[in-house]
Every structure is written in C-alpha cells, then in structure tokens.
Amino acid sequence: MKRTFTLATLCIIAAASLFTSCKSYDVASRFNSKYVIASSGKMNAEVPENFELGYAMLALTNLAQKDTAIVDQNTAYYHDLMTWMGKYKNHKSVELLNATLSRNPKLVKSYLDGLYAFQMNGNRFSLKSSYRIDLNRVDFKRFAILLEKFHKDSRFHEFYVQHNGLYADMIQKANNLYSFNEAKTVNGTVKGYQVILSPLTKGYAGTMEIKGHAYSELIIFPRMSVNGRYYAMKEAIAGNRSAE
Template identity: 30%
Template sequence: MNIFYPTVNIKEKYQDKIVVEVPEVYELMQIASSLTGTFKNDPNLIKSSSSYYQDFRNHFQEFENHDLVLKLNKAFEENPYGNNQHAIRMLSLGLDIDNQNSLIDNGFININPATKYFLSTSVFFPSLNTNLIEDFAKKSNFKDFYKEHKGYYSKLINNYNELCDFKGMQTWLEKKFTSKYQSYRIIFSPLTGGFHSTTSFPNSDRSMDQTFMFVSAPRENIANLSPKEFETASSLSSRIVFTEIDHNYVNPVTDQFLNELDEAMDDYKNWNGQNGGSYPSKYSTFNEYMTWGVFNLYALDTYSEENMDTIIQYPTDFITENRKFIRFREFNQELIRLYESKDKPKIEELYEPIFEWMRKEYETSN
C-alpha cells in the first residue's frame, strides 16, 4: 500500500451515483488558466467558439496580468498537459468558496503532507496558493459571473444526461471488465478544449473507488435534432466521456499483460505518429488504441445498425488522422472481428489474440 497515494472521502451525493457537474472552484481555476498565454495559444486547451467564451473574455480579460494568472502560466510553460494541469483539475475539487471569496477545505481529498512538501516547488497546489486565488476571485467578481451562468451550466448538464446513457456505459463496462467503481464524477468546464483526462482514487478505507472524468462540454443545442441526428450527436458526446471512463477499466487489464505488450509492440513509434506527444511509450500508446477500440465495441452493442457505419467511422478517422495513431483503422477492424467471432466476450479475452495480430502485423509491414 503506497502511503503517498491520495484517498478521497466519497460524499453521499456521489456514492453509487453518476454525477455530471461544473464545480465552482474547478470553474474558477479553469477561468484563471484560460487567461494564460499558454492556454490562449492552444485550441486543445481552450474552446473559443461559444457565447460563454465571449462572456468569459468580456468579464475577465482585464485580469490577464493578475499574479495568479502569471504564476499559472509559468507552471504551464514547460508542459501544459503535465502534472500541474492534473493537480489543478483534481485538487480544486477539494475546495469550496464562500460569499466572502474565502476558500474552504471541504475534506474531500486526503494527501500525505510529505507529498505536498516534496512536490510544492514543482507542482501548483491550489491549497498552497489560496491567497492568490482568493484575491483573483474577489477582484474579478468571479462569484457574480458563476451565479449568472448557473442556468447555462444546468442546461449543459441536462444535455450531457440526455445525450449520454451513463448508466448504460457503466453496466456495459462492468459486464465486460472485472473492475468496479462505486462513483462516477463527470466534470467539465465550457472553456475546456479537446484535452481530457481521467483518474480514480479509493476512499479512506479502500473499500470503494471513485473515478473522475475531466472533459469538455456537450453539444449546446439538441432540441430540434431528428432521431438520426440525435443518435449521431449522442455517439459523439458519449465517445468523449467513454474513452476517459474506460481508461479506468482498460489500464488495469493492460497491467496484467506488460510482457506480452512489450513483445507485440516492438517500437511504439510504428503505431504512434505524434512525434513525441502525450503518449511516449508502448503502454500509453496501446491503452489509447484500446480505449478507443473498446468504445467502438460498445457502439456495436448500443446504437442502431442504420447509423453504425457513421458512428464508428468518425472516431476511427479522428484518432487515425488527427491524433496520428496511424494503425488504428486496422487495429479496430481486427478488434471488432475478434469480438464478434468470440461471441462478444470480456475484453481481457481479446488481449492475447490482439497481441498476436500486432506481432504479425509488425512482421508483415517490415
């Protein structure tokens, strides 16, 4: 048991539930981060095509040189997708903000003090920067902005729940994997671009696990979609969340096949054309292949046959061409073939045959 591994206190409102939310301090930190030059210059970090973005710019742009924003930008400069980003997303959930703009530890997350001590010079801990955050919130009238947009947040939350069958996802994943999680928290900001992440933590006595998906907002207008358009929109929003959720199921299975993975993927750069990027290893590259592949298996079992080609083609094209996972089309085709030929088994039963195919594919193409 790693004493440096954080634990969480799962509140009743989250236990055995799937909750979609825009937490207040989380949104405060996303707003401050979105004012940094690093975020403004990266469309993967910030979504600038919404009316909410314009409201954000109009309200907060004069605070671009606030000390909090400058400190965040310095933290992001080396790697905006690294530990600072993950720490800010996760640890902001442990703070509430009162009407006097004072931050309050809500007791959600337990971190060994030694972890903060050793990482405080290299990682941005919100709880160690409360004065800066409170000053930014007060001077920018953040509370007023958040309150004015609560109806907008609620609309997007409702849209997520309409577009995505979260309970169906959980049921399917627990049927296809042995992992179980007692709580899903799906957390988004309307400002978030395409950079999504996920993690999970046990509760204090390690009897339950809570998983967190940090994602972008769903489609804003869905009321007038035809049934076919709605199903396609549903698949697009579902893919965003699903490929984060299922990392919490896929990664533990991959951990059981590390030797097989090492043999099957001789060089991850033959599968990953990102030229570095966020997946600089066999393990991270394969898990991304598998999480997107598993979504397509879920899609096969979930959506109508009429729309199936379109629903599977879009994520397949996106991860192959945009994300540069250059062999995903062939990988996905083989994964689907194996899944159907084996009468749709648990996913772990597909690992050895997909590794065998990968070895042959590598030998054939070289």
C-alpha cells in the same frame, strides 16, 4: 445572462475508452463513512464554481492563449468570459500559473485534477474534507490563496450566477445521457461516478480514479462537441497517462 446550450452536447459516449482511467496521485482520498454512503451507486453531474473559476484563470494564461487545444475558444461563453475577465490577465494568480506552466506545460492536468478537490465555501476557496492533495505536483497552498483573491477581485461569482441557465442545461443533458448502471457495464471497479463539466473544456479532458479503502470513484471530465461533431476521448485519456 441566460443562454441555451443548443449547439453543444456532452461527449459522454457508451464506449469503454471513455471510462478507461488513470489512477490519480494528484488527488488522494479521505473518504469517511458519510461520504461513502451518500456517493455509492450514484452518478452525479455538476459545474462546480471552484472548478470553473480555476478554468477561467487557466484560459487567461499565455499557454491557453497560444495552444487552442486547451480551452474551447469558439463559443459565446468563452467570449463572455474574456469580456468579463480579460482585464485580469496580469493578476498575480494568473502570473503564478503562467510561471508554473511555462516550466512544465503537462502540469495542466495536475492543476485541473487538483481543482476538483476544492470547493467554494462562500467566498473562500477551501479543500473538501473528503480529499487530500499533498502529492499534487502543483503547489495548491499558494494557488488556493490566490484563487480566492482572483474570485474576489474579478467578481467571478457574479459571472457564474449570470450563466446558471447554461450550467443547468449542461447538467440536465449529462444526467440524461448516461446512467450509473450503464457506466458500471464498462467500468465496474468503482462505486461512484462524478461528471465535472465546464463549457471551457477541450483538449485536457479525460478521467481520474480516486481510490479509498472501501470506496473508489471515477471523476469524468468530458469534452464538449460543437455542431454535433464529437471529439474523441481516447487521445485525451492517453494524454492523461503520459502526463503521470
């Protein structure tokens, strides 16, 4: 299903507050020279399948259903997702995430940050070679296996492919809205920027800085704006700090 992204634009604003980041211990670096060369001086936007999979699972949790600030529920995309995925709200993976977040709702940030360190390798949910998550407060050794099963059982890849048009439109808008040189003027301490997008992002947007010996990068999780009204990023970033 192809949808145009007409009512929502990316909240990537040329303001220093957007690029004020918290240094992350949820994801640590394992940057090699190949990655540093490929990523330095660049700003890339993407809607990764693994991140969208994890966000979809979060959307099914009791916390996200009750706290409407976590996931944007006022879009056609969200309703498409619930139509496709709603019957999996009792899946073992969702039950584990429910139990984790019921003990500490602030772990939403650690969970979303940790998702960035993974990738879909075919049907496998695997850790990227450039990152490690051994200090993450979420047990991804358990979640990785369950996310892979959730991906298979829900036929999530089919849903993802059906919405490729929407994702492509989001990526194009993000790349047009902000450049590497503009980002560098408000945060020159990092050498690369990654913009991770999701139509579901709402209340837990913010940034994450990952530092290595010779290279550091800023991961930006922007919120969406609906009907031209922008959500403020300052509160989200403050929330990231308080969750540490």
